[in-house]
Amino acid sequence: MTLLSPRFSSSQSEDIDHLAKIAIIGRGFTGIMTAIALFKGIECPFHLVMFDPRPKIDIGEAVNQSSATVLTSRVRDLSIDPAVRNDFRQWLEKDDAWRHRLGSDFVDIEDSFVPGETFRTYVYGRFSEALTKRPDVVVQFLSESVTAIDRHPQAGLSIAFGAGQRKRFDAVFLASGYGLRDSSDEAATPNAARTAVVIGGGVQAVDKALILLSEGKVSHVSLISESGFLPQSHANAAVGAVFTDQPIPRTLRGAFRFLRQAAMRADAQGLGWQGIMNGFRSNARDLWEGLTPQERGRFKRHVQAVYESHRNRLPPEHYRRLHHAIETGAITVRKAKVDRIATNGVLLSTPAGFEVLGSDMTIDCRFRPSGADNPLVRSIVSDGLAKSDELGIGIVVDECGQTSNARSSCRGLFAMGPLGLGSIPDIDLVPQIVLQSHAAAASLNGWLGEAAREAVGKTSTVPG
Numbered sequence: 001m002t003l004l005s006p007r008f009s010s011s012q013s014e015d016i017d018h019l020a021k022i023a024i025i026g027r028g029f030t031g032i033m034t035a036i037a038l039f040k041g042i043e044c045p046f047h048l049v050m051f052d053p054r055p056k057i058d059i060g061e062a063v064n065q066s067s068a069t070v071l072t073s074r075v076r077d078l079s080i081d082p083a084v085r086n087d088f089r090q091w092l093e094k095d096d097a098w099r100h101r102l103g104s105d106f107v108d109i110e111d112s113f114v115p116g117e118t119f120r121t122y123v124y125g126r127f128s129e130a131l132t133k134r135p136d137v138v139v140q141f142l143s144e145s146v147t148a149i150d151r152h153p154q155a156g157l158s159i160a161f162g163a164g165q166r167k168r169f170d171a172v173f174l175a176s177g178y179g180l181r182d183s184s185d186e187a188a189t190p191n192a193a194r195t196a197v198v199i200g201g202g203v204q205a206v207d208k209a210l211i212l213l214s215e216g217k218v219s220h221v222s223l224i225s226e227s228g229f230l231p232q233s234h235a236n237a238a239v240g241a242v243f244t245d246q247p248i249p250r251t252l253r254g255a256f257r258f259l260r261q262a263a264m265r266a267d268a269q270g271l272g273w274q275g276i277m278n279g280f281r282s283n284a285r286d287l288w289e290g291l292t293p294q295e296r297g298r299f300k301r302h303v304q305a306v307y308e309s310h311r312n313r314l315p316p317e318h319y320r321r322l323h324h325a326i327e328t329g330a331i332t333v334r335k336a337k338v339d340r341i342a343t344n345g346v347l348l349s350t351p352a353g354f355e356v357l358g359s360d361m362t363i364d365c366r367f368r369p370s371g372a373d374n375p376l377v378r379s380i381v382s383d384g385l386a387k388s389d390e391l392g393i394g395i396v397v398d399e400c401g402q403t404s405n406a407r408s409s410c411r412g413l414f415a416m417g418p419l420g421l422g423s424i425p426d427i428d429l430v431p432q433i434v435l436q437s438h439a440a441a442a443s444l445n446g447w448l449g450e451a452a453r454e455a456v457g458k459t460s461t462v463p464g
Ligand SMILES: Cc1cc2nc3c(=O)[nH]c(=O)nc-3n(C[C@H](O)[C@H](O)[C@H](O)COP(=O)(O)OP(=O)(O)OC[C@H]3O[C@@H](n4cnc5c(N)ncnc54)[C@H](O)[C@@H]3O)c2cc1C
Pocket: 025, 026, 027, 028, 029, 030, 031, 051, 052, 053, 054, 058, 059, 060, 061, 062, 063, 069, 070, 071, 072, 073, 074, 144, 145, 146, 147, 175, 176, 177, 178, 179, 180, 181, 203, 204, 207, 376, 416, 417, 418, 428, 429, 430, 431
């Protein structure tokens, strides 16, 4: 299916051949955010094609699965306009439903947590507004999966999609996040289900478990965390980033000893460790770049699970609900690796050996590395358009998302959002995706401007 933006008419179809051609693969949050940044940052007219087999425009599965899903970032951290820090708050203030819900009490809205559905409506609203301001841009939505990206023989990149179709583009933004989901990911709760297994120890798994219980879909959930860790809580009172005056050591062991000690001191002073963690995270990119490949490997093996549990935190209310459910026996947490999933339960691998855990339904919320599993990502790596990061999480990118191969950067191919997690810490989170998409738009704008000037130069030097 092809959908065209409302202003597209058949009389324009010839004109669009002359426009710069840009593709975005994926219409999750990252894809939509990239489109907004392009509408704002690219000065010349362009033709944008957005690919995704999912029929509707999504703002990420993460923020779309259920209206009951509450985001784990506070309102203050969810602006999609880097120039307007409180853009989301301003939007909420104008939203009738929220005005009604909060009355005149907007004081604490910045620090509150909102449903994913609300954020989705905000992002889509901003997408529509940004598009309306660009009558010179043609947007086309193709409900197709992209199967390959290659260099085009003349210039630019060629995309293969659907049943053997191909199109040439000047720039391609890969925003395929956690890959194509199969329909079993969204399986309905079977009738008469009493027990569920939820696999994963992250915020998504906890969210799913709490929703199943609160909606009365099951009476017991086994939460299987391979590391045994579960997400920590945000501080009750909102804290920003707290910085210490001592420099952070540049080794893995030194940096984490420093973090632990600073967090313990802050806790002892009644300030909570969360501010220290926030400050540490704002230095994470520099630290990460300074680590040796061996230290990065050690991080993945020994530190990542505990780091993740402190990085992606639950709203305090959810944290209380989780621990209440654990205390009352509604949730049982198991530290184990899931070896196999069957229709009637899972096969667990534990230090004591294998164990079958029966259940009426199973939901898999494990972190899926965005790169390793994805055939499209594998193909661009094997064709030399990009290289994998050393942890095998995704692909190597710079701060704009531009990919590089073994020898040079690959002009025109960008891998956005979670695909760059092996290069950029926190690039799976909204604030970082917002900054990256604007940086990418600025970089592409400079490059398209350069190309246009070169083209004019060539025409003006052609002898008459
Ligand atoms: C429960 C939960 C809560 C979260 N809360 C927060 C929060 O509060 N704050 C925060 O900052 N972050 C949060 N996150 C993280 C953040 O939302 C995600 O990292 C982000 O949504 C990722 O979006 P994405 O578009 O990159 O990927 P995805 O959501 O995975 O979207 C990728 C899209 O690409 C499409 N696609 C894939 N392959 C192809 C292909 N070959 N061809 C065409 N299309 C393709 C897919 O169909 C999909 O629609 C949360 C995550 C979860 C799971």
